[in-house]
Amino acid sequence: MKKEIFLKKLDLLTISLEALILYYTNKNIINEFYKLRNDLRIKKYNEEQNxxxxxxxxxxxxKFIADNYINNIAIKIIENYTHNKQLEIIDQYVLKFHYIYFRNKKYYSNYKSLKSSQTEKIAINENAIVNLYLISKLKNFKGVYILLNYLIND
Structure with a gap:
């Protein structure tokens, strides 16, 4: 059960990263992300995965987030979310998050419980914002610890 929750949260984090990557026009950064994502997909989350x-x-x-300043995009979106300055930036991110999940179910197979109903959209939006927060913290010294703590705990 714990491993399933861990993998579901990891899928949602990857979806958030993919949504943020779409803000970039640099093909090298985009390709680097897809290599990173596929590295995990090749393992297919089997029981043997350690x-x-x-x-x-x-x-x-x-390292990918730190090298490509992705946390800066996440921070900008969070600031807009907390101050309600530019709701369209938040809406764009959440729409990208929704689109990526529902388009790529085969890649994000560990979070099959997401649905497109209105009540589920609230939970999806909350997950999208929480993942932004985690991405913004990953560059910090304790970033991996914060992320790991989130992934392991319910």
């Missing part, structure tokens, strides 16, 4: 691999993957995510 915790060390997942920690290495989280470290790669942290």
């Amino acid at each position: 915790f060390i691999f997942l920690l290495e993957y989280l470290n790669k995510i942290k």
Whole structure:
């Protein structure tokens, strides 16, 4: 059960990263993200998958975010969310999040419980915003610890 929750949250984090990557026009950054995502997809979350691999993957995510300043985009969206300055930026991000999930169910197979009904959209929106917060914190010294704590705990 814990592993399933961990993997569901990891899928949602990856969806958030993909939504943020779409703000970039640099093909190298986009390709680097897809290589990172596919690295995890190749493992297909089988029962044999070990915790060390997942920690290495989280470290790669942290490095990718730090190297490409993705946390700055997340911070900008969060600031707009908290101050309600530009709701269209938040709406764009959430729409991208929804679109990526429902378009790529085969990639994000661990979060099958997401549905497109109105009541489920609230939970999806909350997950999208929480993931932005996590992405914004990943560049910090304790970023991986914060992320790991979130992924492990219910």
